[in-house]
Amino acid sequence: MAQPHDPLRPHSHDPNPAPPSESPDFLLLLPDGGQQNITPDDLYGLPPTTLTDCFIVSTGHGTSGPFAFTGVALAGFVARYWPGPWAQAEIISADGFGTRLSAADVAEATARPILLAHTIDGQPLSRAAGLVRLIVPSETDDALKQVKWIGEMRIL
Ligand SMILES: Nc1nc2c(c(=O)[nH]1)N[C@H]1C(S)=C(S)[C@@H](COP(=O)(O)O)O[C@H]1N2
Ligand SMILES: [Mo]
Numbered sequence: 001m002a003q004p005h006d007p008l009r010p011h012s013h014d015p016n017p018a019p020p021s022e023s024p025d026f027l028l029l030l031p032d033g034g035q036q037n038i039t040p041d042d043l044y045g046l047p048p049t050t051l052t053d054c055f056i057v058s059t060g061h062g063t064s065g066p067f068a069f070t071g072v073a074l075a076g077f078v079a080r081y082w083p084g085p086w087a088q089a090e091i092i093s094a095d096g097f098g099t100r101l102s103a104a105d106v107a108e109a110t111a112r113p114i115l116l117a118h119t120i121d122g123q124p125l126s127r128a129a130g131l132v133r134l135i136v137p138s139e140t141d142d143a144l145k146q147v148k149w150i151g152e153m154r155i156l
Helices: 040-044 074-079 103-108
Strands: 026-029 033-037 049-058 062-073 089-094 097-102 115-120 134-136 148-154
Touching: 040 089, 040 115, 049 115, 062 074, 062 134, 097 103, 103 134, 115 148
Parallel strands: 026 148
Antiparallel strands: 026 033, 049 062, 062 115, 089 097, 089 148, 115 134
């Protein structure tokens, strides 16, 4: 029997150009079982961070960029909704693509923080282009953590 695809173990593949749904909202799942729908407006209400010189490096399709992504630092976002301790964040798109980050990875990325991006080069990021998109600036050899169309974020 075929194994179900695990979105947290994405393989390098042809990047999906099509969003899995129209809505850019995502579901935040907290360690106590609480859940909350997060909208781009919720993100616009939090302090913005801009990262210049971001590249999206595709194994098969070359590199695009540099881009300036603006969004909310993931560390601050989690602290806003879950002030307690946490260990991992799983960030998954409904197209079956996702990644897992440790709280240490997130906390250590201070100079180039991990972002929930809503803006690219000063313009609102379109749904087609990935709204809301995870930007992990330390990943420079691949784009497996640069998750487009976040659908679910699970804090563990
Ligand atoms: N949700 C989702 N995010 C994704 C992917 C995908 O297929 N689905 N592909 C990844 C890969 S392999 C690449 S190379 C980049 C491509 O990003 P781009 O479409 O902005 O060039 O998105 C990454 N993020
Ligand atoms: Mo890729």
